[in-house]
Amino acid sequence: MKLLVIGSGGREHAIAWCLARTRGLQKIYVAPGNAGTAAERELENLSISDPQELAKFATDNKVFLTIVGPEAPLADGIVDIFRARGLRIFGPTKAAAQLESSKDFAKRFMVRHRIPTATFETFTNAESAHAYVEKQGAPIVIKADGLAAGKGVVVAETLKEAHITIDDMLASNKLGEAGARIVIEEFLNGEEVSFIVMADGKNVLPLASSQDHKRIGDGDIGPNTGGMGAYSPAPAVTPSIHAKIMREVINPVIKGMAQEGMPYTGFLYAGLMILKDGSIKVLEFNCRMGDPEAQPILMRLKSDFLKLLEHAIDGKLDKIEAEWDLKVALGVVLASAKYPGTPRTGNIIKGLPPDNSFGEDAHVFHAGTAFNKTEKIVTSGGRVLCVTALGVNVRAAQKRVYELIETISFTGMQYRRDIGYRAINRKA
Numbered sequence: 001m002k003l004l005v006i007g008s009g010g011r012e013h014a015i016a017w018c019l020a021r022t023r024g025l026q027k028i029y030v031a032p033g034n035a036g037t038a039a040e041r042e043l044e045n046l047s048i049s050d051p052q053e054l055a056k057f058a059t060d061n062k063v064f065l066t067i068v069g070p071e072a073p074l075a076d077g078i079v080d081i082f083r084a085r086g087l088r089i090f091g092p093t094k095a096a097a098q099l100e101s102s103k104d105f106a107k108r109f110m111v112r113h114r115i116p117t118a119t120f121e122t123f124t125n126a127e128s129a130h131a132y133v134e135k136q137g138a139p140i141v142i143k144a145d146g147l148a149a150g151k152g153v154v155v156a157e158t159l160k161e162a163h164i165t166i167d168d169m170l171a172s173n174k175l176g177e178a179g180a181r182i183v184i185e186e187f188l189n190g191e192e193v194s195f196i197v198m199a200d201g202k203n204v205l206p207l208a209s210s211q212d213h214k215r216i217g218d219g220d221i222g223p224n225t226g227g228m229g230a231y232s233p234a235p236a237v238t239p240s241i242h243a244k245i246m247r248e249v250i251n252p253v254i255k256g257m258a259q260e261g262m263p264y265t266g267f268l269y270a271g272l273m274i275l276k277d278g279s280i281k282v283l284e285f286n287c288r289m290g291d292p293e294a295q296p297i298l299m300r301l302k303s304d305f306l307k308l309l310e311h312a313i314d315g316k317l318d319k320i321e322a323e324w325d326l327k328v329a330l331g332v333v334l335a336s337a338k339y340p341g342t343p344r345t346g347n348i349i350k351g352l353p354p355d356n357s358f359g360e361d362a363h364v365f366h367a368g369t370a371f372n373k374t375e376k377i378v379t380s381g382g383r384v385l386c387v388t389a390l391g392v393n394v395r396a397a398q399k400r401v402y403e404l405i406e407t408i409s410f411t412g413m414q415y416r417r418d419i420g421y422r423a424i425n426r427k428a
């Protein structure tokens with residue numbers, strides 16, 4: 001049996017690695033993959049990116065099922081293309097992916113279905129946007145409507161920063177089409193968690209909870225990134241918060257999307273703020289697993305991942321449960337110099353273990369890596385690697401990861417030293 005994973009990041013490496021543990025598989029293709037997926041025995045990189053070509057490949061090679069990692073091909077309708085050819089694929093349709101591809105769509109959807117979220121207004125006109133932030137005051141959050149590869153959200157601490165951001169997006173078009181419409185919303189203060197489920201259009205299977213670290217700097221300082229490290233489970237998601245998230249967010253989304261004629265299939269990621277009073281509000285939806293959240297989450301998955309995906313594609317998620325390792329998994333992202341701005345690339349990475357493995361309970365997932373002309377592994381993006389390990393508790397997993405990081409190096413390597421601190425402080 002052959003499988004196809006689409007994408008090239010740490011999340012896709014983790015998805016393919018996790019699937020590779022399934023018995024009886026012949027091959028997992030990763031399109032396009034990275035230097036890390038190239039190094040794993042069961043995986044083979046494919047340099048195809050066009051969705052029609054990928055669908056043709058899947059047909060010709062009798063691929064059993066396809067999993068899409070990133071949002072861009074989903075927003076472009078890759079699931080619709082595969083399904084039109086009768087191919088099995090796990091992900092949302094183009095229409096359903098709007099939950100991520102348009103912040104305005106997501107916010108209006110939440111209002112229609114009474115899903116708790118920050119108050120907001122949408123603007124295409126800079127003047128009205130400036131007037132609105134003057135009225136609301138700072139801090140305030142400004143979001144490009146479209147996909148902007150993690151660069152579309154600015155938490156403006158001051159009015160000045162808010163005005164500059166509005167001009168960047170609406171007047172100077174710095175984010176192109178994605179920023180031609182903006183959502184301005186209330187700043188929420190609380191603890192952020194990632195809640196990811198698998199959905200089959202009707203039923204949902206929640207994955208283990210997790211917490212990302214979005215800011216570049218220790219102590220959550222500096223600009224937002226795609227995520228600098230994550231761990232699972234997130235103790236902030238207590239059983240009662242879990243129940244509340246299912247009741248107030250996940251179930252209404254699945255029901256609402258079906259009612260509106262866009263049944264949601266695929267991973268659904270709710271980025272949530274847990275406020276001091278215990279209430280929850282949705283910050284965003286993503287139509288995929290989180291990156292780096294997928295790395296620690298999948299490291300804890302004890303069930304057969306392929307079976308879960310099959311149940312999801314067949315609309316039978318109510319017939320299966322997922323089993324998780326009771327240990328904590330924690331992953332730290334090693335990023336290039338200057339990330340999240342314009343990262344430096346092409347630096348040789350030293351100290352990588354053979355086939356990325358540090359043993360059963362620790363792995364290096366590659367994100368921005370490639371081979372140079374002399375077949376050496378080099379950095380090729382902002383987030384380069386995610387070193388992930390299991391431990392009996394957060395502190396143990398954290399200690400293991402930071403010890404392993406000592407053995408890896410590349411020029412300009414930067415990473416946060418405090419991944420997991422909220423969980424550790426909570427215990428203390």
Ligand code: AMP
Binds near residue numbers: 118143186187214
């Ligand atoms: P988003 O892509 O909408 O999740 O925004 C990226 C990040 O910006 C989130 O993960 C939060 O850390 C932060 N953020 C987004 N919206 C808000 C908000 N309303 N209040 C505070 N922080 C926010």
Ligand code: GLY
Binds near residue numbers: 226289290291292293
């Ligand atoms: N780590 C956040 C995201 O995947 O959007």
